[in-house]
Amino acid sequence: MDKILKDALINENKRQNEGLELIASENFVTKEIRSLQGSIVTNKYAEGYPGRRYYGGCEYIDIMESRAIELACKLFNAKYANVQPHSGSSANMIVYYALLDTGDKILSLSLDEGGHLTHGSPVSFSSRYYDIAHYNLGEDEKLDYEAIREVALKERPKLLLAGFSSYPYKTDYKKFREIADEVGAYLLVDMAHIAGLVAGGVHENPVDYAHVVTSTTHKTLRGPRGGLILTNDEDIANKINKATFPALQGGPLEHVIAAKAQCFYEASQSEFRDYAKQVVKNTKAAADEFAKLDAIVSGTDTHLFLLNTKATYGISGKDAEDLLGEVNITLNKNMLPNDKERSSVTSGVRIGFAALTTRGLKEDGAKKVAQIIHNYLSKTVDIKKTKEAVSQLTNELKQVEQL
Ligand SMILES: *Cc1c(COP(=O)(O)O)cnc(C)c1O
Secondary structure, three states: OOHHHHHHHHHHHHHHHHOEEOOOOOOOOOHHHHHHHOOHHHHOOOOEEOOEEOOOOOHHHHHHHHHHHHHHHHHHOOOEEEOOOOOHHHHHHHHHHHHOOOOOEEEEEOHHHOOOHHHOOOOOHHHHHOEEEEEOEOOOOOEOHHHHHHHHHHHOOOEEEEOOOOOOOOOOHHHHHHHHHHHOOEEEEEOOOOHHHHHOOOOOOHHHOOOEEEEEOOOOOOOOOOEEEEEOOHHHHHHHHHHHHHHHOOOOOHHHHHHHHHHHHHHOOHHHHHHHHHHHHHHHHHHHHHHHOOOOEOOOOOOEEEEEHHHHHOOOHHHHHHHHHHOOEEOEEEOOOOOOOOOOOOOEEEEEOHHHHHOOOOHHHHHHHHHHHHHHHOOOOOHHHHHHHHHHHHHHOOOOOOO
16 A cells, blocks of 8 residues: 555554544444455446446346435335435535525524535525525524424525534424425425434434435444435436436446445444434533533434533633644634624634444443643643543553455
8 A cells, every 4th residue: 555545544543542533424344344445346337226226237236226225215214215325525516416496495404503505505505596595593593493484484595404513402203394395395404414413313314304414324323425316206306316327427436326225224323323313412421510510502302412611711712612622622613603703713613422332331421531732721721631531541442454
């Protein structure tokens, strides 16, 4: 192997083991998933769908992709699944392409308040090709369904979007569907962040309410990096298949699809239900601990919460991210609702526990993580002692092995 790559790989493995990974969108996959994703399946071209390919020699690939579809449908109680989207962003692009014409209106939460780039951010393709309107969070920083209904009645979107990147509370999909029906819009739920909580039975299943559901497979769902689209509507399923291939993608990443199948298999085991429950418990334990320490922090009933570093420690989210990086705690700056700072600065950070829970962290450890961060950012414990505390904690966790 190229020496530069090999060294970087060894160092990345070390970094993953010696740090506290709190980025809410990350996780650690199993060896089985990595061995499929890194397998010889990457050698194969398979444009098309199982049984309808544009290349020969797809008999085993078809078994893998069919298995991924079957397991995805079973896991999320859906009639149709497309497992080919290369990422969560691609999945959203595919749904827009399938259901909308350019210039049609999408109503979503803005990126600043917890949405995603692909939900109509000015720097995303989505705002160039579609007409974007936003609803806002209420005073309590939670979804305000009556306000969403009013904006929907005024804006009359063709597609109503629910699903968020930094929203720490549960979503009422039934209410979203009622609003979509009232204004004659499609309801798209983007469950990229919480798919693992849905699979683990901790959150309601949006597939029961939405016209179409998109997801990533690599966040709480703990699979390979990729996208997924689910629906119960045959007509929508056909449009989505055509939009995926040939409209927007070429050859599917079948090695990733095989790994997705393994991810759906793992997520359907009872151990995964325990995992999803533990993620939420750990996150709550850490958020409660911050509150106990008088930090300004959101509530949570998901795998993440928001910490207001500006109000608590007098530093921006960016500075908090940098400072914590020095002691091997990895997280990301994040806009808070009504943030006055730019997105490159922000007033806070997003903290998630999906990854550390995979490494065996329990509530005690989660509280300790909160204390370490709080003590370091409020300058009551110095860098040396903080580093020691981090390494003591990471040594107690399961190790992340390179293949
Ligand atoms: C992460 C995320 C995506 C995009 O996923 P990528 O795989 O990074 O493209 C889409 N929507 C939401 C809500 C997300 O959080």
